[in-house]
Ligand SMILES: Nc1ncnc2c1ncn2[C@@H]1O[C@H](COP(=O)(O)OP(=O)(O)OP(=O)(O)O)[C@@H](O)[C@H]1O
C-alpha cells in the first residue's frame with residue numbers, strides 16, 4: 347500500500363528543509379443552520395523545500411480546502427500548519443497562490459495585474475511594470491500586456507495569474523487546478539512551461555489536480571486523497587522519473603506506465619471504498 | 629452603416645411625432661365628419677403648435693433671457709450631483725466596511741429613502757431660503773441614496789477569490805481600498821450615473837418649480853401660471869435637449885473610466 351511508504355520518505359529530512367508541514371489537520375465547516383461538515387481529517391503532509399508535490403483526489407474531497415489552510419486563508423479546526431519550521435499565524439507570507447477560480451483584477455490590464463504584487467511591496471511603479479512585462483514574456487504573453495482579463499482566453503488568464511504570483515518570488519507555490527479548464531494540448535504546453543520555470547528556480551510546489559497522468563508527469567511526489575467527507579490522504583508515491591522532463595514525451599516511457607498502473611491499481615480500491623463510505627447514510 | 633441607420637430611425641421618430649403634432653394643431657377636421665363643428669384634433673390652445681414652440685425657443689436664446697435660467701439650473705444640478713455623489717461614496721464605503729454601523733442604520737436608511745422628496749421641498753425652502761441651495765438640497769437627497777446603495781453594493785460584491793488573491797499578493801487594508809474596493813465600487817456607481825445625474829436635474833427643476841425666482845423649472849411654472857402653453861412646451865423642449873447633452877457627457881466620462889469592462893458585443 348502507498349500509505350506504508352509515507353514514513354521512510356521523510357525519515358532522513360532535516361526539519362528546516364520542510365517548506366510546509368501539515369500535521370493532524372482537521373477542517374470542519376459550520377453551516378448557517380449550525381450543521382457541521384468535516385471536509386478533511388487527520389491529514390499529515392510535508393513538502394520539502396524545492397519539492398514538487400501533486401495532490402490528486404476526487405472532486406469535493408478537500409484539496410482546495412487544504413491549500414487554503416496552507417495559505418493561511420483558513421484556520422484548521424485541529425492540527426498545525428508549519429512553514430519552514432515556524433507555526434503559521436495569519437496569512438502565509440512565503441506562499442504564492444494560484445486560485446482555482448478567476449482571481450485576476452478585472453479592472454487592471456495584464457501588465458498591471460502582474461505588477462501589482464511588486465507595487466504594493468514598495469517597488470517603483472515604472473520598474474514594477476518593466477519587470478511585469480518581462481514576466482509576461484516568460485509566460486508567452488508579451489503581445490497581450492495591455493489587454494484586460496475579459497479580453498484574454500481562459501488559458502491566457504491562467505498564465506497571467508502564474509506571472510502575477512511568481513513575480514513576487516514566493517518560496518512556496520500553491521496551485522489549484524491551474525490547467526483545469528484547458529484542453530489536453532494546452533495543458534501539456536502549460537505543464538512544460540511550468541516545469542521550465544520551476545527548473546530555473548526550484549520552489550516548494552503544492553499542485554492540485556484531478557488528472558493522475560498530469561500529476562505523475564509533473565511531480566516529485568504524488569499524494570492521493572480519498573473521497574470526502576472527512577477525507578484523508580490514502581497514499582503517496584515518489585516519482586523517480588528523470589528531470590528535466592517533457593510532459594508529452596514522458597507519457598510514452600515504460601517507467602511512466604508502470605507508475606501509473608501501480609498507483610491506479612492501489613488507488614482504485616481506495617477510491618471505490620471512499621465513494622461507498624460517502625454514500626452510506628451517516 | 630449600422631450607426632447611420634440607427635440615427636436615421638431615431639430622427640424619423642422625431643419627425644413623425646412633430647408632423648402629427650403640426651398637422652393636428654394647424655389643420656382643422658372639416659365639419660360634419662366627426663362632429664357638427666370644424667375643429668383642430670390637437671387644439672392649439674392646449675397643445676400650442678411646433679412652429680410656435682420653436683419660434684419661442686429660438687427667441688429666448690436669441691435675446692439671451694434663457695441663458696441665465698439654464699445657467700442656474702445647470703449650477704444646481706452640478707452641485708447636487710457632486711455633493712450627493714461625494715456623500716454617497718463616503719458613507720457607502722464607510723457602511724460597507726463597518727458592518728455594525730450598517731446594521732444599526734439600516735432601517736433609518738430605508739425609511740429616509742422611501743420618503744417622497746417632494747414633501748421635503750417646502751422644508752428646504754424654509755431652511756435654506758428660495759435661492760439655489762434649497763434646490764441643491766433636494767437634488768442631493770435624491771442623488772445621495774442612488775450612489776450610496778450602489779457603492780455599498782459594489783464594495784460588498786467584490787469576488788471573495790479576488791479579495792483573497794489581493795491579500796495573498798501582500799495588499800494592506802489601504803491597498804485593498806485603492807486597488808480592489810474602489811474600482812469595484814466605481815463600476816457600480818457608474819452603472820447608476822445616468823440615473824444619478826437625471827435625478828440631480830429632477831431635484832433642481834422640481835425645486836425651482838415649487839418656489840424660486842430663476843431656473844428652467846421657474847420658467848415653466850411662470851408660463852403655466854398664465855396659461856402660456858407655448859412657453860411650457862418651450863421650457864420642456866429646452867429641458868429635454870439639456871438632458872440629452874448632459875447624458876452624452878456622462879456617457880463619454882463613463883467610457884473613459886471603465887475601459888476594462890466587457891462590452892455588450894464582447895469586443896472592443
Ligand atoms: N465554506 C464552506 N462551507 C461549507 N462547506 C464547504 C465550504 N468550503 C468547502 N466546503 C465543502 O468542503 C468540501 C471540500 O471542498 P473543496 O473545495 O476543498 O473541494 P476540492 O477537493 O477542491 O474539489 P474540486 O476538485 O471540485 O475543486 C466540499 O464537500 C465542499 O462542499
Ligand SMILES: [Mg+2]
Nearest residue numbers: 409410446522
Ligand atoms: Mg477545488
